Amino acid sequence: MTKLIPAIVIGRLPIYLRELVRLSKENTRPNTSSQELAHRLGISSAQIRKDLSHFGEFGKQGTGYNIAYLIEQLQRILHLTEQWEVILVGAGYLGHALAHYGGFQRRGFRITHVFDTDPALIGTEMGEIVVQKIEGIEAAIQENGIKIAILAVPRSVAQKMTDRLIKAGILSILTYTPIQLKVPDHVQISYSDPLVQLQQMTYYLPRDAD
Template structure:
């Protein structure tokens, strides 16, 4: 597949397409049109076609898209046609819930290690994993060549954890701490902050 300068907003829509295709397939459908796909999450058929055209041709005009084929192509584009090992840093309430959630593995993300600095949590079983001490994190992640990590530690500890993850060779961080992280340009960070989403929604409640 030819590399192109693809807008990030297009990349961000691909997982939504994939999730939508999963849902439609569960309803017994095998073909979907760009109009139907766009209507399901509020964009035009032309935008759907434009998004997908960055990566090739996946359907025939007037015939729609084969759902199974399009799913496989989007998974390949997103580099999730494989299972990614993930490290989870923080075994508190949120980390515990994430470690136990089966949806990550169902979509190709396997939590392999859980770390925490709290002596009362180290050695405990969380989501089928023994919580390991944070001071072993860099060495363990580097040895396992893990490239993706999730941070669920308190805000005050998040930057130090991010620094350690960068030293360990992690290339992508999903950050649940409500603080911005300062990392090198080649490290991808996505921050999940439900409070910001709630504040966004309340604007429309008038």
């Protein structure tokens, strides 16, 4: 029954959702339009309409989209109607930044476990979570049916840890380690590397020689 939707379309839905939630807080009006979203997001209104049309008819000619309804539908499409538990591996500076980032709960996720290998960190608190010994990670994943992990570990251990997470049942991994990880086809992986992002922009920068 599911049509195959291009990954690039799926990739834009969270951005639409984030902006709609923002709109719903600012607005007294119940509706928005693909033009208004386009203006706010720097994506063309035709693209927005086409992306959404993969999933049904959400708007009406003339009145546009009902914001609350579209938020609900995007949450349903993205499987965000219930909260997902997330484990975090790595309690360094980056782990701290993630654990203290307020947006998770509001946007469908809750970091429920943090693991590290460093004896100096184990037992310390990050926000409301106590850092646990890495040895317990498989049990935590399996007992709680956790499917999502965030990896904030040194690259020397990243592949080994990835293999361990997947073997224990993790299906989605967000990694901050700047190496390409090998995962089986049934596992989703998403990379966050500030250097890749910076290098994608320097292409467009004038050099002194130009």
